[in-house]
Amino acid sequence: MKVELSKEERIKRLVELRGELEKRVEEARAQLKGLEDLLELVDLTLIETGFKRLEVPKPIPIEYKAVVPVRTAAGEPLADLYIGADFLRVVMAKDKEFNVNTPPFTHFLIDRILSKMRDKDLKAVEMGELEPERILSFEIIRDGDILKELIVRNVSEERVRELKSSIRWTLERMYEKELKVARSK
Numbered sequence: 092m093k094v095e096l097s098k099e100e101r102i103k104r105l106v107e108l109r110g111e112l113e114k115r116v117e118e119a120r121a122q123l124k125g126l127e128d129l130l131e132l133v134d135l136t137l138i139e140t141g142f143k144r145l146e147v148p149k150p151i152p153i154e155y156k157a158v159v160p161v162r163t164a165a166g167e168p169l170a171d172l173y174i175g176a177d178f179l180r181v182v183m184a185k186d187k188e189f190n191v192n193t194p195p196f197t198h199f200l201i202d203r204i205l206s207k208m209r210d211k212d213l214k215a216v217e218m219g220e221l222e223p224e225r226i227l228s229f230e231i232i233r234d235g236d237i238l239k240e241l242i243v244r245n246v247s248e249e250r251v252r253e254l255k256s257s258i259r260w261t262l263e264r265m266y267e268k269e270l271k272v273a274r275s276k
């Protein structure tokens with residue numbers, strides 16, 4: 092059996108419900124603010140301890156300022172550098188198979204060049220000289236152990252020059268080593 096409420100009783104009940112909803116919304120806002128503050132504290136602590144956040148790949152912009160071919164001294168194509176406003180995309184030549192385990196890819200290009208640049212940016216963030224979203228990041232795209240692309244984001248003009256020569260040198264050394272292996276077979 093359903094009991095009918097008078098108009099006055101319904102309004103009184105709706106006012107009570109509205110008050111309860113307002114209270115719960117305020118509690119949720121306070122809880123959200125606390126969680127955001129806690130997240131910021133965790134992020135700052137992780138940066139201070141040298142933790143490197145897992146980079147979520149960002150979409151690659153399609154507009155390029157320049158496309159620069161990377162070739163050996165003999166003119167053999169190794170890769171193409173697509174240079175954008177603040178990124179660099181290295182696409183390996185289709186007829187080359189650069190193994191990511193072939194020196195000096197990891198030890199030199201990744202560890203000594205790219206990781207050092209990123210570490211320098213992390214220190215600049217700690218000093219308040221750089222916004223966290225401007226930290227250099229990179230992504231290695233590969234098929235098994237075969238390098239397909241290298242994407243570097245948040246790159247300044249000065250760093251593009253340094254990276255062009257470092258990438259060229261690295262790919263030339265890798266190509267020479269892979270040629271020696273192929274000849275010895």
